[in-house]
Amino acid sequence: MKSFDAVVIGAGMSGIACALRLKNFGLKVAIIEKHRVIGGLNSFYQRVKKNSDGSRGGIRYFDVGLHALTNFAKKGSKNKPLLKILRQLRIPYDELKLQEQNFSTIHLNNKALKFNNSIDLLSSEIQTYFPADHEGFLRLVELVASFKVSTEPSEYVSSREKIKEFISSKELQEMIFLPVFYYGSSWEDDIDFSQFCIMFQALYLEGFSRPYGGIRTLFKILQEKLKSLEVVKLMGVAVNRIRKIEEEHLIELSNGESIKAKQVFSSIGYPETQKILGEVIDQKAVGKLGFVEVQLIYKERLTEKLPTICFYNEDDQFRYKVPETLIDERSAIICSPEGYESFEGEEGVIRITYLANYHSWKSLESDEYEKAKKEIEIKARNLVQKLYPNHKRELVFTDTFTPLTVEKFTSHIGGAIYGATKKFQDGNIGIKNLHLIGTDQGYLGITGSILSGISIANLYGFPKGR
Amino acid sequence: MNAQDVKNIVLKIITDIAPDEDVSGIDDNLTLREQIDLDSMDFLDIVMELRKRYKIEVPQEDYPHLATLKSCMDYLTPKFQSA
Numbered sequence: 106m107k108s109f110d111a112v113v114i115g116a117g118m119s120g121i122a123c124a125l126r127l128k129n130f131g132l133k134v135a136i137i138e139k140h141r142v143i144g145g146l147n148s149f150y151q152r153v154k155k156n157s158d159g160s161r162g163g164i165r166y167f168d169v170g171l172h173a174l175t176n177f178a179k180k181g182s183k184n185k186p187l188l189k190i191l192r193q194l195r196i197p198y199d200e201l202k203l204q205e206q207n208f209s210t211i212h213l214n215n216k217a218l219k220f221n222n223s224i225d226l227l228s229s230e231i232q233t234y235f236p237a238d239h240e241g242f243l244r245l246v247e248l249v250a251s252f253k254v255s256t257e258p259s260e261y262v263s264s265r266e267k268i269k270e271f272i273s274s275k276e277l278q279e280m281i282f283l284p285v286f287y288y289g290s291s292w293e294d295d296i297d298f299s300q301f302c303i304m305f306q307a308l309y310l311e312g313f314s315r316p317y318g319g320i321r322t323l324f325k326i327l328q329e330k331l332k333s334l335e336v337v338k339l340m341g342v343a344v345n346r347i348r349k350i351e352e353e354h355l356i357e358l359s360n361g362e363s364i365k366a367k368q369v370f371s372s373i374g375y376p377e378t379q380k381i382l383g384e385v386i387d388q389k390a391v392g393k394l395g396f397v398e399v400q401l402i403y404k405e406r407l408t409e410k411l412p413t414i415c416f417y418n419e420d421d422q423f424r425y426k427v428p429e430t431l432i433d434e435r436s437a438i439i440c441s442p443e444g445y446e447s448f449e450g451e452e453g454v455i456r457i458t459y460l461a462n463y464h465s466w467k468s469l470e471s472d473e474y475e476k477a478k479k480e481i482e483i484k485a486r487n488l489v490q491k492l493y494p495n496h497k498r499e500l501v502f503t504d505t506f507t508p509l510t511v512e513k514f515t516s517h518i519g520g521a522i523y524g525a526t527k528k529f530q531d532g533n534i535g536i537k538n539l540h541l542i543g544t545d546q547g548y549l550g551i552t553g554s555i556l557s558g559i560s561i562a563n564l565y566g567f568p569k570g571r
Numbered sequence: 572m573n574a575q576d577v578k579n580i581v582l583k584i585i586t587d588i589a590p591d592e593d594v595s596g597i598d599d600n601l602t603l604r605e606q607i608d609l610d611s612m613d614f615l616d617i618v619m620e621l622r623k624r625y626k627i628e629v630p631q632e633d634y635p636h637l638a639t640l641k642s643c644m645d646y647l648t649p650k651f652q653s654a
């Protein structure tokens with residue numbers, strides 16, 4: 106039987122980052138991924154293009170995650186999370202070919218605010234549209250800028266309550282929360298204030314960028330690292346069960362083989378890890394928030410400048426919670442990857458993401474499911490038309506994924522992307538030498554999950570000197 | 572191996588870990604942290620590289636000895652000489 110110092114379960118962002126760090130420490134490491142491709146929640150897929158005469162054209166690539174890489178930092182700047190993780194993974198900054206956003210918008214009711222990678226734009230927008238709250242906003246920025254991430258578990262503080270100390274307009278509060286909740290909250294309709302500060306820094310103070318070429322650019326770099334460091338990669342193989350035998354873990358795989366590991370790092374989620382440990386799943390720990398995304402592919406690239414990301418809410422109240430119907434069409438994220446400094450594709454793309462209810466989708470028969478997807482595509486197209494009335498391009502392809510798709514491809518129970526509200530900051534779920542990484546350990550998003558993999562690897566994988 | 576060699580070794584490791592940092596003007600007596608953008612994760616990497624490249628062990632309680640280039644030299648030179 107093969108035996109390893111460390112086995113990492115899942116080759117998503119957190120798993121790959123963790124495996125690379127462990128390998129750097131000189132350990133014998135294997136990474137096991139159920140799917141044939143790496144990436145997990147932040148992957149990509151491809152479809153063959155059909156020409157108008159029906160023959161096969163080239164290949165279209167779709168990013169699944171990656172609307173935006175948060176935490177943008179310029180090369181050489183100090184104390185920036187993005188630069189820290191690149192350094193920890195030994196990725197030279199220039200290899201990512203980061204393209205900054207042009208600008209993004211927050212729509213609420215009939216108001217809109219613009220922001221970009223410099224807080225000055227948002228600040229001046231607020232000065233114009235919410236002058237009475239401008240001073241409070243600056244105080245909030247100051248507080249957030251000096252906020253230090255603590256590793257100590259802290260008490261939950263409601264951001265909805267806390268923000269009242271700074272901002273009096275209910276509308277402006279909602280507008281500030283829109284991107285923050287969408288990109289960083291596993292709570293419904295609120296977020297812990299320390300998490301709010303982390304997200305505020307990531308979204309408003311640091312901002313958005315995208316690697317030229319999309320998520321594949323990052324994966325190419327990570328794949329090469331896994332290869333050159335000789336991390337053992339088992340692809341298309343799932344971990345079915347982990348058993349404890351004395352000081353080691355016995356890992357049973359879906360291909361019938363078993364391997365041994367001194368330490369296990371699991372990135373598949375807390376309830377999902379409970380499942381392979383043979384424990385009863387804590388239903389409270391199953392994340393609730395699911396999403397549907399529609400991808401609209403256009404024949405031509407954009408000629409006008411659209412916002413890179415538009416965070417949209419129809420009326421004056423943002424409901425960040427599981428809808429009672431298939432989706433909540435009153436709110437959405439509209440992402441135009443063409444809205445970065447530079448974009449590689451020949452065709453145009455707009456992606457529209459809605460909050461969704463897993464159970465509603467699950468209850469559909471397969472023909473109803475396909476029909477529901479088509480209906481939502483039409484809603485998404487109408488929304489684009491409403492927001493960007495001058496936008497007239499020929500649509501050549503559409504595709505939609507639902508919480509069921511997410512569940513199928515990432516094995517997250519209920520297709521939940523952000524996991525549960527309970528986080529295990531030290532990665533400890535009560536099993537010796539088994540550590541949780543990824544979404545249920547700490548932070549969300551691409552930068553967050555990479556940071557999670559790195560910090561837990563550093564905590565437990567580093568052989569302490571004698 | 573003298574103190575100067577040890578200093579060069581440490582600087583080489585820092586440039587490998589943090590290729591975007593300029594190490595040319597570092598003052599031996601000031602802490603590394605106040606002169607370049609290094610955090611505790613980076614210090615872990617310095618310790619790791621010392622072990623991998625030179626089989627030099629730095630136990631956790633001795634990490635404060637890596638604070639300045641001067642203290643690195645004082646602490647590591649005997650270790651290199653006896654290695």
Ligand SMILES: Cc1cc2nc3c(=O)[nH]c(=O)nc-3n(C[C@H](O)[C@H](O)[C@H](O)COP(=O)(O)OP(=O)(O)OC[C@H]3O[C@@H](n4cnc5c(N)ncnc54)[C@H](O)[C@@H]3O)c2cc1C
Nearest residue numbers: 115117118119139145146147170172173344543544550551
């Ligand atoms: C539509 C969408 C848009 C997003 N947009 C953004 C964005 O713009 N910016 C951003 O920062 N983040 C975004 N995210 C979030 C981001 O993708 C995730 O937070 C991040 O990728 C989570 O990584 P992870 O490593 O924690 O988990 P995962 O990616 O879920 O990794 C877990 C891996 O484990 C594998 N696995 C599961 N069970 C087993 C098993 N039993 N055996 C072996 N392997 C197993 C899975 O297949 C998966 O590959 C988005 C996500 C989605 C879905």
